[in-house]
Amino acid sequence: QSALTQPASVSGSPGQSITISCTGTSSDVGGYNYVSWYQQHPGKAPKLMIYDVSSRTSGVSNNFSGSKSGNTASLTISGLQAEDEADYYCSSYTSSSTLCVFGTGTKVTV
Amino acid sequence: QVQLQESGPGLVKPSETLSLTCTVSGGSVSTDRYWWSWIRQPPGRELEWIGYIYYSGSTNYNPSLKSRVTISLDMSKNQFSLRLSSVTAADTAVYYCARSHGSPPPRLFDYWGQGTLVTVSS
Numbered sequence: 161q162s163a164l165t166q167p168a169s170v171s172g173s174p175g176q177s178i179t180i181s182c183t184g185t186s187s188d189v190g191g192y193n194y195v196s197w198y199q200q201h202p203g204k205a206p207k208l209m210i211y212d213v214s215s216r217t218s219g220v221s222n223n224f225s226g227s228k229s230g231n232t233a234s235l236t237i238s239g240l241q242a243e244d245e246a247d248y249y250c251s252s253y254t255s256s257s258t259l260c261v262f263g264t265g266t267k268v269t270v
Numbered sequence: 271q272v273q274l275q276e277s278g279p280g281l282v283k284p285s286e287t288l289s290l291t292c293t294v295s296g297g298s299v300s301t302d303r304y305w306w307s308w309i310r311q312p313p314g315r316e317l318e319w320i321g322y323i324y325y326s327g328s329t330n331y332n333p334s335l336k337s338r339v340t341i342s343l344d345m346s347k348n349q350f351s352l353r354l355s356s357v358t359a360a361d362t363a364v365y366y367c368a369r370s371h372g373s374p375p376p377r378l379f380d381y382w383g384q385g386t387l388v389t390v391s392s
Contacts, residue, residue: 163316196378198317205366205382206317212372217380249317253377257333260319260376 164189164250164263171269177238180266182250183231188261190231194253197226197235201246209248210235237268245270272297274367274383282361282390288354292367292383293347300325300345305375308341308352310363311385318363322376323350330375357390364388 165183172178182189182197189195195213198206208217210226213233223239233252237244250263278290292306299306307322321331323341331339340353354361364387368379 194374194377198379205385206379207382208378208380211378211380251317251378253374258319259330259332259374262317262319265316 162261164252164261166248166250166263166266168264169267169269172237172240174240174242174270176240177236178240178268180235180237180248180250180268182233182235182252182263184233184252184254184261185231187256188252188254189228189233189250191255192253193228195226195228195233196251197224198249198251199244199246200249206249240270242270244268272369272381274369274381276365276367276383276386278386278388280387280389282357282388283392284358284390285356288352288357288361288365288388288390290352290365290367290386290388291349292351293349294369295348297369298345299343299348299350302326303371305370306341306343306350307368307370307376307379309366309368309379309382310361311366312360312363319376320352320354320365322370324375359390362388362390 197210200206214226273295305322308320338355364385366385367383369381370376
């Protein structure tokens with residue numbers, strides 16, 4: 161089971177919107193609405209931001225939104241802020257025996 | 271508030287067994303609502319799910335590690351543990367314990383430990 165494909169880096173200015181893509185296959189992203197997004201600041205544990213494609217975890221800013229089309233999921237951060245600078249990973253349930261696959265990670269620079 | 275905390279040696283020799291424990295506070299490992307996972311992240315690389323255990327003791331492992339992994343549960347101490355045998359330098363990583371809920375597992379990970387770096391070196 162290969163990792164889901166994400167762009168290595170995305171950058172934006174404060175206040176702008178950015179979108180991070182997460183591309184998989186019909187066995188994972190395309191086959192289930194079980195995509196999650198995690199934010200990871202340097203030296204810290206990942207934090208669940210979005211689950212089930214588009215549901216926001218309690219306490220997460222509504223600047224964060226998720227969507228999916230076919231085998232590609234997306235995380236959009238609107239009104240970009242300095243504290244949004246972090247690594248972001250997507251994850252999906254998969255029908256393969258691996259059960260869970262993570263993305264390659266995207267470094268967001270503000 | 272649920273908290274998870276990993277503990278164990280930070281240095282393991284090649285061919286030996288890596289052992290880590292995750293202590294859960296603010297919640298119980300013996301509830302049927304959650305699955306308890308181990309996840310690792312090699313330096314500069316992406317996350318990799320290792321496996322999970324359910325309160326019943328049932329487990330599921332990543333096939334790439336299955337032959338070397340054992341995850342166990344100690345309800346009396348509210349802990350779960352990871353053992354990874356025959357380690358090599360490729361097993362050097364930050365190891366996280368995490369909670370997941372919702373079916374099918376592991377559908378999402380809502381609480382994580384802070385992570386512990388394990389280096390495999392002689």
